[in-house]
Amino acid sequence: MARSKIRTNDPIGLRNRVLDVAARSFQSSGFAATSTHDLVRMAGVTGGALHHHFPTKKALALAVIGERVAAELGETWVATVRDAPSAAAGILQAFDTVAAALDAQGSVSGCPLGNLALELSLADADLRGALASEYRVWRDAIADRVRRDREQGEASYAPDPEAFANVVIALFTGAMTIAKAEQDSTALKAAADQLRTIMR
Amino acid sequence: MARSKIRTNDPIGLRNRVLDVAARSFQSSGFAATSTHDLVRMAGVTGGALHHHFPTKKALALAVIGERVAAELGETWVATVRDAPSAAAGILQAFDTVAAALDAQGSVSGCPLGNLALELSLADADLRGALASEYRVWRDAIADRVRRDREQGEASYAPDPEAFANVVIALFTGAMTIAKAEQDSTALKAAADQLRTIMR
Numbered sequence: 001m002a003r004s005k006i007r008t009n010d011p012i013g014l015r016n017r018v019l020d021v022a023a024r025s026f027q028s029s030g031f032a033a034t035s036t037h038d039l040v041r042m043a044g045v046t047g048g049a050l051h052h053h054f055p056t057k058k059a060l061a062l063a064v065i066g067e068r069v070a071a072e073l074g075e076t077w078v079a080t081v082r083d084a085p086s087a088a089a090g091i092l093q094a095f096d097t098v099a100a101a102l103d104a105q106g107s108v109s110g111c112p113l114g115n116l117a118l119e120l121s122l123a124d125a126d127l128r129g130a131l132a133s134e135y136r137v138w139r140d141a142i143a144d145r146v147r148r149d150r151e152q153g154e155a156s157y158a159p160d161p162e163a164f165a166n167v168v169i170a171l172f173t174g175a176m177t178i179a180k181a182e183q184d185s186t187a188l189k190a191a192a193d194q195l196r197t198i199m200r
Numbered sequence: 201m202a203r204s205k206i207r208t209n210d211p212i213g214l215r216n217r218v219l220d221v222a223a224r225s226f227q228s229s230g231f232a233a234t235s236t237h238d239l240v241r242m243a244g245v246t247g248g249a250l251h252h253h254f255p256t257k258k259a260l261a262l263a264v265i266g267e268r269v270a271a272e273l274g275e276t277w278v279a280t281v282r283d284a285p286s287a288a289a290g291i292l293q294a295f296d297t298v299a300a301a302l303d304a305q306g307s308v309s310g311c312p313l314g315n316l317a318l319e320l321s322l323a324d325a326d327l328r329g330a331l332a333s334e335y336r337v338w339r340d341a342i343a344d345r346v347r348r349d350r351e352q353g354e355a356s357y358a359p360d361p362e363a364f365a366n367v368v369i370a371l372f373t374g375a376m377t378i379a380k381a382e383q384d385s386t387a388l389k390a391a392a393d394q395l396r397t398i399m400r
Contacts, residue, residue, distance in 0.1 A: 030323075032231075032232030033232040110318050110321075114374070117377050118319070118377055121310075121381050122229070135378055135382060166387040166390035170370070170374030171370050172374065174370030175374070178317075178366065178370060180318060180322070181332045191370050194398075198394075198398065
């Protein structure tokens with residue numbers, strides 16, 4: 001559908017389009033490097049419509065974190081770890097899914113949460129709170145799954161489920177940073193192999 | 201010394217002052233969020249002097265990576281790992297030093313290399329090359345130290361020294377990202393504890 005044909009009286013569609021474009025641009029170019037002008041152009045909306053839904057760039061960042069980044073985290077990690085036969089299986093599945101996606105895309109733009117965490121944590125207390133809250137959701141999902149395994153007498157590799165969840169998230173996040181600098185998934189695969197050994 | 205008293209005919213001092221200020225601001229606020237105007241003000245130099253030493257912001261970023269970030273990496277990691285009695289001792293010392301510094305500062309601005317890697321890797325091929333080169337130096341330093349241990353029949357925890365070096369760097373980098381979002385060194389300590397267990 002040509003942009004000029006998009007119905008302008010579809011506020012939810014418009015809001016979603018802005019969020020999609022903003023989430024993508026914040027991830028590939030960064031928050032500071034994305035201008036309101038870029039967003040207006042890429043989303044095919046007017047400046048007035050953008051301002052109506054997101055009066056400030058901070059409001060837009062909060063919505064990207066709380067809706068788009070949270071949804072991606074929920075799908076890639078929270079649901080995967082919750083529904084897998086074990087914490088180990090879920091964790092390795094999440095790594096494998098992301099590594100396969102990077103190889104298929106042929107380019108690495110990094111972890112959506114990690115990118116924004118490094119750029120925005122010191123910029124604003126509300127943004128930092130929103131970012132820290134996503135790390136908490138991520139950590140709780142892994143720690144809860146490890147605890148369920150431990151109640152069955154398994155996951156002896158993780159005597160402290162919270163600390164182990166931090167290790168998994170750190171390995172993933174850091175490997176995605178190296179992968180972005182090298183545009184190559186080698187570090188992510190090394191991280192998954194190390195976790196496979198730890199969780200054996 | 202008051203800024204107005206700084207000798208203007210000290211080009212090396214001026215260049216260093218700009219690099220110090222830029223490295224600090226790139227780390228705490230980010231590259232895109234640091235304006236030339238900020239740099240001129242914070243370094244107490246004229247726009248012309250800034251432009252003389254760093255004709256573009258990209259030239260400044262390359263110098264920050266190749267001089268300031270490389271020096272910090274060299275001190276915190278390369279020299280520490282090289283001079284320690286073992287790879288394990290050097291790696292844990294680097295984690296402990298950084299964790300102690302974070303606790304003493306009471307604030308976390310993140311890993312200088314990781315911050316710039318996430319922000320700039322997709323922005324420019326030369327910047328990405330400079331960032332990837334620092335990860336290579338870091339990885340080589342750890343892998344070389346592990347190989348020296350293995351020649352003495354030690355470090356059996358790392359059959360693939362390159363892959364293990366990636367794991368160490370990923371753990372550190374990711375833990376610093378979480379620490380920045382949470383303004384707390386807990387994740388860094390969890391990462392160090394996991395490495396201590398792996399390298400036992």
